[in-house]
Amino acid sequence: MGSKVNCDAASSKDGGDGSITVVMRNWDGNPVDGLAKSVKISSPLQGELLAIREACLMISALGMKGVSVESDNKQAILLSASELVPPWEVIAMVLDIWELACMRGILFKWVRREANKAAHSIATLAKSGKLPLNWVSSPPLQLLSIFNSDCAL
Template identity: 50%
Template sequence: MTPPLAISAWRKPTPGSFKINCDVAMKREGLRANAVVVVRNDRGELTDGSTYSFKCSSVFQGELEAIRKACFLARDMCAVPVTIESDNKTAILLSASELVPPWEVYPLIMDIRAVKKQRNLEFIWFKRSANKVAHRVASLAAKGKLSLDWVANSPASLVSLLLHDVISVPLLARLELDDSVNSVLESSAASQVRRFHYWD
């Protein structure tokens, strides 16, 4: 497990690997939540993602549910290296350690640890400022404003955040910046072409 450092900006995964970011949004009426998992490649491109609506008694439970969904998705990605990130420090600590979990989330933690062992997953905690993409998707889903094809046809606000993450890279990675930005822009442009074609 990566030590709980104050990581404040999203970072691209190592070449050939993927990152899955998790988040959850509680619905206003309570007792229900939307968990979100967002998959991105080493160029910062959005490659996959899912949202799930479920009964939930707390934000903490919801965060763990999102991490479990991320683990299940990572399990289906064969032998590709995967890192799972969340802005909930306690959820990441329990997922990556052997600490005895609270009884109310015990089944969730056991599922997460089982997949972690099977797939040798890495878990990272970072600040919410580095999790803006997943947070935005969760917010849109909770408000019922997220289309079913949001991965292929991402809303403009989401594309903007994806670009921001790619641009906000450490100086040592600046040489890769132009290609990454162009890749994200091309992916977004293709989405817009498909969208306009559909409406035509």
């Protein structure tokens, strides 16, 4: 397994306050870096693409190439990996994603929710304000078991 990054967003069905999460993993599947932050979004798709864009920016900032970005949102992965014309409200993000992916050889992969549970749980905890600041270096017990189960999928 090469380096991979899992992404997710948590929001209400019609947007508003939300959170995005990026979890960078090493070859063994263990978390080595990540971010979780609050965002204002107009739709769940916008949140998912914002998380993917943040993952691409992190990969680029670290000078990495050939990293796999995974998400459980089929539409966001399809827009990131193809040259379909995106909806107007997300076109700027999708264009950023395409450019970063081209420069860094980033691969996009749709995964089932079960294989993206860590990113989903972190986004949910961040949205509720219950995520500790040191979640990458010292994950809470509930996240440790999720990280391990994600690695097995």
